[in-house]
Each structure stands twice: as structure tokens, then as C-alpha cells.
Amino acid sequence: MFRIGIGNDTHRLVAGRPLMLGGVPVDSERGGQGHSDADALLHAITDAVLGALCEGDLGVHFPDTDPQWKDARSIELLGRVAWLAHERGLHVVNVDATVTLERPKLRSYILSMREKIAAALTVDLACVSVKAKTNEGLDALGQGLAVSAQAVVLLES
Ligand code: MG
Secondary structure (H helix, E strand, O other): OEEEEEEEEEEEEEEOOOEEEOOEEEOOOEEEOOOOOOOHHHHHHHHHHHHHOOOOOHHHHOOOOOHHHOOOOHHHHHHHHHHHHHHOOOEEEEEEEEEEOOOOOOHHHHHHHHHHHHHHHOOOHHHEEEEEEOOOOOHHHHOOOEEEEEEEEEEEO
């Protein structure tokens, strides 16, 4: 049996916050505003896994009103959701994700992100694709006011 899921996430970028993407700190003057470490890439992938499981979304499983998750690292939340899939007898076949960020360029971070994600999902590096785009100066993403990510995940029993 195959199950497919889709996820997306956006965070505002603000001064004075670290920028975390794919579990990797990115050298940037601005970072994601929001709950936990505001890792839009991991949030999109986590939502995609939950979607494939028909298990709602991140906010259902890790509500920001619960102090337990206030400063939770997103990589741990992804690991928990991967465990939920394993409990259902499902494993990750592959992940494909795209991050949209105007600056900095993410190319030098991509391999580290893939390694972190693959480890959290307990899959081979070759099962995790991360792509990086800019928004060509258009809209809030293009003006560097936000970071956004999309992901699809395939699970198999
Ligand atoms: Mg988020």
C-alpha cells in the first residue's frame, strides 16, 4: 500500500532570530519568526508525513499552546511523526521538497539539510531531495520578508 502526503509552510523573517532550515542553521541577518525554531522546511515535510497518514497537521500534534512544545526542535518533531508512521507499519519511500528564500543562496547547505532529514526519517540520503529557489524579487518572499517550503512524501507499507 502507498500513501502520499503534501505539506507547505511559511514563516516571516525578522531580525534577531536564527534562521533554521532542514535542521541546519543558515547564516542570515534574519530568521524565522514563530513557534519553536520556525523551520519552514521541516514543518512542510512533517505536515506531508502527517498528511500521508491522514493525521491532521503539526498544530494538532504539537500545539503551540502546550508548553511541552514551546521551544521544541523541529527535527525532533519530524522524528516523532516518522515514528508514528512506523507504528502504522509504513516507511518513507522518498521526500521531495522545495524551499523558497530570496537570500542567502542555500546551495552550500543543501547536503547538510538532506542528511539531517534522512537521519530523522531513518532513510538513505538518496531518498531525500531538497531544492532551493528564489522568488525573483516578487511578492513578500521575493522581498526577503518570508521563507516558504513545500514538500511531498511517499509512504509504503
Ligand atoms: Mg511553521
